[in-house]
Every structure is written in C-alpha cells, then in structure tokens.
Amino acid sequence: MSQFIIQTQRLGLRNWIESDIAPFVSMCQDPEVMRHFPGVVSEAEATTYVRDYQDHLEQHGFTYFAVEELSSGEFIGFVGIKHQTYESPFTPCVDIGWRLKRSAWGKGYATEAAKECLEFAFGPAKLKEVYAMCANTNAASEAVMKKIGMEKAGSFVHPAIEANSPLNPCLAYRIVR
Template identity: 40%
Template sequence: MIETERLILRQWKESDFEPFIKMGLDQDVMQFFPSLLTPQESLNLIQKISRLIDENGWGFWAVELKESHQFIGFIGLHNQPEQFDFSPCVEIGWRLAKEFWKQGYATEGAKAVLDYAFNVLNLDKIVSFTATLNKPSQAVMERLRMQRVKNFDHPKVPLHHQLRPHVLYEISCERNT
C-alpha cells in the first residue's frame, strides 16, 4: 500500500468492481484505447492485475480517496517483458474515472509510485507510453519530469487505426531525485 496526501494506492477489493466496470464502458475514459471493455473484460483485467500484485508485491494498484475511501481508478507499475522494441521494461500507468480528472490525482499518485519504484524496488528506469493523440496523459508524464524518447506504432493496435501511433516517455532514477 502507498499513501499520499490525498490518496491510498492498494490491492483491489470487490467494491472496486462496479465502478471499474463503469469506467471501461465510459467512452471518455476509454477514448485513447481501441475499444470499450465489456463488464467481463473489466473483471478479467482486475483479476489479472490483482494476481500480479499478489505475485510481485506491486502492480496497477486500485486508488481511493483518503478522505472518503471512494474508488477513483488505478495507478501503478506493469512489467512489459517482450512486447515492444524497448522491452523488457517497467511501465508506469494510470486510468481514472472522469469525475476525478484535472484535480492532480494522476500526478500525485504517479509521483508516489515513481518514488516506490526507485527507492523500494531499486529500478533504474521507468517508461510510460500512450497514443500520440492522448495529450492529457502526456501532460502528466511531463509533470513527472519524464522525457519524450520516441514515437512508435503500438503492435497490438490495428494497422491504420488512429490510435496506433504512440509516444514513449522515460525517467531514470537520477532524474527523479
């Protein structure tokens, strides 16, 4: 578990399922993904994420507001062993319900996750990537002092799809201090 001034990042629990399913069906939340998630796809994703947290001690943690304990999305780390030409790597990522956008939560939680990655896991470098159209996530990456490295085509997004072009950012341990 990781705590910040306003957030708790923790393992998933059953009360997170319904709000996460709603996020997967929300066109605004999912606008930079190739498709919406069915309720079953969202549940499968939670199950996978939860298992990885159990196995590794870290992952895409569920995020709740410290004051109200309301679930707002996820922020965390994911191991990318071989999918990209810049793999293996550890990725930082986030997805928040839209009513919690533009309040600094993604940046606040991600800063704490970077601190954990560098000072607890002793990782040397963290990457993040998103569709080139996703300017809000790129703004978070830049607030985290991540550096834009390159553009690339996401291999799992269909050819000629508007979301295939992606951008890669990274940050090293030294830069985070």
C-alpha cells in the same frame, strides 16, 4: 495497519478488493475514459484485468494499484507500475500507468499518485528505469508524463492497436533512477 501500500496527501493506493470491480467496469465502459484506447471493454474483460493486477501485486510487490480518494473513501481508478511484455522497441519494461473515472479528472490526482509510484519504483522496488506509453492523441496522459519528470524516448506502433489507427503511433516516455 494501513491498508494502503502507498499514501499521498489525498489518495490511498492499495490492492484491489471485490467492491472495486463494479466501478472499474463502469469506468472501462465510459467512452470518454476509453477515448484513447481501441474501445470500451466488456465486464468480463475488465474483471480479468483486475485479477491480473492482483496476481501482479502478489508476484512482484507492485501493480496498477486501486486508488481510493481519502476524503470520500471512494474508488476512483488505478495508478501504478507494471511489467509489460508486448512487442515493441521499449519492452520488456516496467511501465507506469493511470486511468481515473471522469469525475476525478483535473484535480492533479494522476500526477500526485504517479510521483509516489515513481518513489516506490526507485526505492523499495529497486527499479532502474520506468517507461510510460500512450496514444499520440492522449495529451492529458502525456502531460502527466512530463509533469513527473519523464522524457520522450520515441514512438512505436502498438501491436494491440491497428497499425493505421489514429491512436498510432504510440508515444514512449522514460525516466531513469
């Protein structure tokens, strides 16, 4: 049986395994990857995220999935859907999110994986709508949202980001089944 929950032409999306943690920590400590976040995160914090993603999969049947490049078998980051409960005009909701290591950028990978995640969201997961959020500075992420058919729903000050940070206001995009 395939280890992948979702498979695209070039990518496999699966549960997280212990060997993903080291490359995930490296990604989360790359300032370029974390440019549109408040900062890089510690090894302990990144590991906590992985545990949270694993728990979320067990509870809900979906998560921010670990993404493997099929041609190399390498872990390249995450793409997936996840419940969000922080305070904003658009939450609680399920959002779609993505973070890839720098060497995987610019190949259409985020778009390819995200399209299949939306199929999963509106198919097996039976969701009615999915949101996506990003800092207003994050043009690459916003481009992915548009390319997968999402439309701008509005903007908001993210409670986890300082109100006067250039990352705020954050943008919210939405797609309905």
